[in-house]
Amino acid sequence: MRDLSLYEKKIIKDEEFPVQMFESQVRKPGVYFQPHWHEHLELNYVLKGKGAFICDRKTIPVREGSLVIFNSNVLHEGISEGNVFNTLVIIFEMNSFSKEIADYNVLFESLIEDDEKIREILLSIYKEDVERKHGYRLAIKGMLYDLITYLFRNYVTESLSPRENTLRLHNLGRLNTVVQYIQENYSEPITNKELADLIHLSEYRFCHLFKESVGKSPINYINEVRLKKAYELIKEKDNTISEVAVKVGFSDYNNFGRLFRRYYGFPPSRA
The missing domain is CATH 2.60.120.10 (Jelly Rolls)
Known part of the structure; x- marks a missing residue:
């Protein structure tokens, strides 16, 4: 990866x-x-x-x-x-x-x-x-x-004061660890607590920091990673759409279809 x-x-x-x-x-x-x-x-x-x-x-x-x-x-x-x-x-x-x-x-x-x-x-x-x-x-x-x-x-x-600039860099560096973990494990179930533990924060503090820095919640970010990978796999035409949904980490096919349509503006069948 x-x-x-x-x-x-x-x-x-x-x-x-x-x-x-x-x-x-x-x-x-x-x-x-x-x-x-x-x-x-x-x-x-x-x-x-x-x-x-x-x-x-x-x-x-x-x-x-x-x-x-x-x-x-x-x-x-x-x-x-x-x-x-x-x-x-x-x-x-x-x-x-x-x-x-x-x-x-x-x-x-x-x-x-x-x-x-x-x-x-x-x-x-x-x-x-x-x-x-x-x-x-x-x-x-x-x-x-x-x-x-x-x-x-x-x-x-x-x-920015030197302290504010250092703090910003520190928070971005910590999030790199989280994002890399998501990229390598998106096909598996991932919880907020699991991600928070990676950078030694409480679940509440982690979710706040992630949304403050990235502009979206961890679950929304994870789903975007999964949907982008799903789009690539569907285009390859080596798997059915339901198989792709499972491969990228969605256990509910209907939820996968709904999120895909919302994100791309068309259903998976038209990818």
Whole structure:
């Protein structure tokens, strides 16, 4: 079983251009990236379509022109609402651009809309990345400095103390253990107490921490893991739908069908 924990390790080795940038092109509705976190700052600018991001337990509806900022060490998840959802994704570590700003441990606003300056900068960055003329990386880097400065002056919501930042990292690290266990044992019955014991918390405290951090209850998260695996198995057509339901951990076929339809918007027979 591969490691699908909440933590996503990002390695950007190019000191001259310490940025990961790409256009995400989603062509079907639904969840298109799972909850995860990393130390880097991540910007998602919607180029086309509608969708939503779940960030720090809040659902953020977005449309063309929306900028969503995932602060470092914050869980986030992406959802498309249609067959076309394109976003410009820019990921970098603040230390690589400004140690001064990084030392403040600032949190930027999660959603920014209708800001013409931000739109202008991001569309210019996008154009440079698409055309890739000589010196495009230098041009993009310069525009990112302008964007960071503008965000710092206009869209900072709060600063985390070193203790708050450490606590956030600690809680996310503990949840990695839980999520990895779920990924490896989803086909078996799993209780909240069993998961709580993994990280030495009471069942009540564990459920509160999990929902606070992931944005959904442990059982809902477990069912999502099972449903995604079920979808993969059904597409392979090696087992009947009832056999798939049992393989991924559902003992009640009717419950499996109901949850599958609710999650995907169609019955298992149409997968």
